[in-house]
Amino acid sequence: MMPQKVVVIYSGGMDSYTVLHKAIADGHDVYALSFNYGQRHVKELECAAQVCRELGINHKVVDISAINQLLAGSSLTDNIEVPEGHYEAENMKSTIVPNRNMILISLAVGYADSIKAKAVYYGAHSGDHFIYPDCRPEFVEKMNAVCQIANYDPIDIVSPYLHESKIEILRDGLAMGLDYSKTWTCYNGRELACGKCGACQERLEAFALNKAKDPLPYE
Structure with a gap:
């Protein structure tokens, strides 16, 4: 992709941190966008803000926590114990926030259109496919198709690590010399x-x- 203005959905976690730096390394004019959706691990937003200050890039943190009146049942936002264990375990499904990525991508696409950005980046990867339907290739493919026609100007949905694992994402980030102490x-x-x-x-x-x-x- 030729260098252009892009929006990166930046949670402050290690995956989106790597995606952010990949977009920067590719020469894009990056606008970072973070969401407070009522997640208990809100510390990630502090990490995101600090990184963007250090990089001197445009960063918005948008409070959409009111949507939790509609989206119940996730251990990330409700008073439900966060499960322990590997992502392949059935109990990890309690960490699903209903329709989260569709909502976040839709908002990011609206932002991208308003600033004349050409793409929205987000950090879906293959390790999320088992638990999270909105991180699977078919979801990204269909969201991309919709976002080509949702506005007058098409917006591309880009997930550079969609078919790679967190292990491979970290390998790429370490090769770029990234400091993961700046993530949560x-x-x-x-x-x-x-x-x-x-x-x-x-x-x-x-x-x-x-x-x-x-x-x-x-701990």
Whole structure:
């Protein structure tokens, strides 16, 4: 893709952090967009804001937490215990926020259209396919098709790591020299990462398989 203005949905986690830097490395004029949807791990938004300040890139944090009046039943937003274990476990389905990515992408596309950006980037990857329907290739393909016709100007939906694992995402980021101490992954909203939830376990596994040390402190 030729260098152009793009919107990156930037949560502050390690996947979107890598996507953000990939878009920058590809020469794009990046506008970062983060959402407060009432997630208990709101610490990730603090990481996102700090990174964007350091990089000097345009960053918006939008509060859409009111939608939780409609979207119930997720352990990320409701008073439900965050499950422990690997993402392939059935109990990890409690971390699904109903329709989250469709909502976030739709808002990001509206923002992209308003600033005349040509694409929206988000960090779906193959490790999410089992649990999260809105991270699967068929979802991205159909969202991209819709976003070609939703406005007068087509907007591309780009997921550069859609067919790669978190292990491969981290490998790419380490090759770019990225500092992952500037990211937050844990689903629990405590001072230190728990090391036990699916997000932590997948992160720790990615570092281990890349023979690297995770710079985050854990409980």
